[in-house]
Structures are given as C-alpha cells and as structure tokens.
Amino acid sequence: MEFFSALTEQTFLQNALIAGVLASIACGLIGTYVVVMRISYLAGGIAHSVMGGMGLAYYLGGSPFIGALIAAVVSALIIGWVKLYWQEREDTLIGALWASGMAIGVLFISQTPGYQVDLMSYLFGNILLVAKGDLWLMAGMDAVIIAAIALLYRPFQAVAFDAQFARLRGLPVNFLYLLLLCIVALTVVLMIQVVGLILVIALLTLPAAIAGHYTKTLGSMMALASLLGLAFTSGGLAISYQPDLPAGACIILLAAATFIISAIVAARKKPLETEAEA
C-alpha cells in the first residue's frame, strides 16, 4: 500500500504516527476516568474553552500551546469547584464556558494583526503538521500523566467509584477530584494537536467506552483503551492518506463505527442473559 511505502520515506508521516501513539496513551488512561465518571460533557467544556486561551495567546504574541494549557486548567478548576461546592447548575456553567471560550478565541484571533491563523487546524487538528518538538512535548505530558496515575491509582479509583465512601475513609476527595480534572485538561490539550478541539471528546471517550464492554477492572480498561486508540489513530491515518482526506475526521469516524458495532454486540449479549435468568 502506498501509505506504508510513504511511511518509510516521509518524516512528517512518521511524526504523525508517533503523535498518534503518544495521544493514544493519554486518551486510554484518562478517557477511562472520563467514561466511568460520566464527565464527558465536562471534558467537552474544557476542550472548547481552550480556544479562548489560544486566541488570547495569539493576540498577545505568546505561545498558543501555553495559552491552551492555562485555559484548560483554569476551566477545569472552575467547573470542578462549582461541582464540589455549589452543587447545582453545573451543566449550565459548562455550557457557558464551552461557548464563551470559543467566542473569546474567535474574537481575539480576528483582532490579531498580521497573518490570519489557520482556524481549521485548531478546530479539527492536523496530525500531519506535528513537528519533532511537539512530539517531545507530548511525550513529556504522557510521562506526567502516567506518573500521576501510577502513584495515585487507588485514591483516584476510590474517588471515581464512590466519593462519599472515600471521604469517610479520610481521603482528600476534593483535592483528588480537582487534580484528576486538571489531568483531564492536560490530556485534552495534548490531543488537540492530533484531532482538534471539536473532535477531541470523541477520541477521549470512544476507545474507553469500547474497552468498557470487555474489561473487568479500571486498569485493564485503560490498557485496552490505549491499544484501541492506537489502532484508531494509525488506522485513520492510513485510510486518510491515499485519498488525501482529513486525518482527524477519519480517526474519529473509525472509532465511532467500531463503537457502534461493539455497543450493538454488547447489547445483544445482555438481554439474552436476563432472559435466561427469568
């Protein structure tokens, strides 16, 4: 196939493949928490508010990456704080952050003098434009995420599973919850490069949701989700190459198609079991 011969020659394609691998690790580990805690809407809010940070950074002449990171962490902390202490209308707030983040971003980009930024690559990502320096950055972020989960696997599990019980056992639940949301924010920023901020939520949740159909523990769900993410990013990239389609869109549609098939298979298995019991 043309894709494989190009892969041996083209550095940009090799970089794209490595970027997919690095993004898959983060999306498998953190996507699992997002799915089991049912916070994908929250993660979507964080992803879209990132646009505000990037736009502001561009306007001020700073690094859009740093802007994205700050915006993601700030919105994660705001949403988390409201959820923990205010305890109502959390979805309204997420919606507001979601939309106003986008609005701020578009506003600042329109006012930035000089060249026009390629909006499309923020919104939908461009895995083919990932540079070598980006890869090192992504690898560093992966290392931080892996270290955090390796150290805090049990407490995170306890908070995700049953926060009330974790609190009764004397765990610092609020701190752990906010920390987990900050790691979600970090993951979102890492993955924006690959699929863009609109599609990031799908790559975060679909591999983990599929993995959830076949695994019994959080750890095995993370491992399978990472492998699936790897298959989707590489597969989507390969599919997109020859007909020159947008890679991010191909990755997401491959993941979504697999999810639908897997969900149907899982749903067909379940009713049969309950019928047998009855």
Added chain:
Amino acid sequence: MGRFAKNIVEFDSVSFRYQASPVLNKVTLAVREGEFLGLVGPNGGGKSTLLKLIMGLIKPDEGSVRIFGTSPKKASRRVGYVPQFAKFPNDFPITVEETVLMGRIQPGRLWQRYSKEDRKIAHKVMSETGVAEFASRTIDQLSGGQLQRVLIARALATEPELLLLDEPTASVDSHQEKGVFELFKELNKRMSIIVISHDIGFITDYVDRVACLNKELLCHETHAITPDVIEQMYGDHVHMIHHHSHAI
C-alpha cells in the same frame, strides 16, 4: 469493665434544619458501647440525618454531637457505614474483592498500597458476609441482596468499632432478611451497631433497644413500643403489622 460501660455516641439536644424545614428537633440520645440500637420512624423523620451527624458529614445547627468522646470528624475512622443504596454506578469496572479492599484505604494518605494483611482482612469479611465466592465477579453481575452484602463487607473491612446501617434489608428478599440480621447479631459481639429499619416488629427480636425518631426522639426505652407510640409516629391510619405474637 462490663458491657455498656461508656457512651460512644452522645447527642445533646441536637437540632438540624434542611434549608428552612426542621429535620431534627432537640434530640438527646446516648448509645453505649456494645449496644445494638434499632432506629425507626417515618420517611423524612430524620433517621438518615442522624447517621450523617454521627459520621460528621453534616454539622448540627444546635446542640453537640460527640462520638467516642471526640468530634465526629476525628472519630470517623472508627465508624463503618453501609448506605441504603449503592452510591456508585453499577457499570463501574470493579470486582467484588477490589470494592471490599476499599475499606482498607488508610486515612489522610495519597500513596495507597494494599498489604497482605489488608487482603487477608478483606477475605475474612467476605467469607463472613457470604460473598467470598463472588470475589472476582464485577459488581454488575450481582443481585441486589449480594451487592448489599458487598457493601456490608466493605464497611467491615474498615474494622469499625461502631457500624451504621441504613435500611440494610431494603433490597433484600424478605426470606433473606433474617439471615442478614443473624449476621448483625454475630457482629454485635465485637462492635456496636445502629441500624435504621422500617420494620419495627421484625427488629425488636434482634436489637437491644429501639429509638423512634420523627423529628423528635419519641421513645427509646427497651421494647417499649406500644400501639400509642406507633400512632404518634405514623398517624392514625397505619396499623402495626404483627410479625411475631410476642413483639408487643
């Protein structure tokens, strides 16, 4: 030192309001060490609120709560709690053993590792509650009654000195109810127990004392539940169900 030597729970005219409506009004109650107390009363009568005050999840608006002679917060690691309903989603990928092991989480630490000793304790309480055979099953493969026993095992894994149970037989078939209370009776040999129940006639066979709560503590004398008290608590239209002829 005899049984019932000292008070482990002390409520001194405790009042609690939820927003504007009073839930508890000047409740004074003492529970002695080793006691098995039944807590009955109508819905909204403040039973669950009383447990939350014991655990330090909420603070009283008036009065004081002392647990093991100290503040509820400080005493919370010595208190085990079994909620009426599981607070977690059923599809969470976790096995029975891992769920019970959560009772071995050490307070105030971020680094958590389960030791051999922790696993031994988890297996002991799983055998005790009859869920050891399901240890490697995920929680979505359990019946309501089995899940309730897992929750009890998780609370026991914390090795509590006081066990709080909120309607522990709500999701259990009535023929299994007896078995669950036999287990509590056995546990009562090594810990104090407070159990919320809707079934007064049934629990009087097991508990040392019954406290009736409808915003105020109406009675708490041993086996002193007369039809008058029932009427006072639930109103005129409810008749007591006679489970056992000697219950009243």
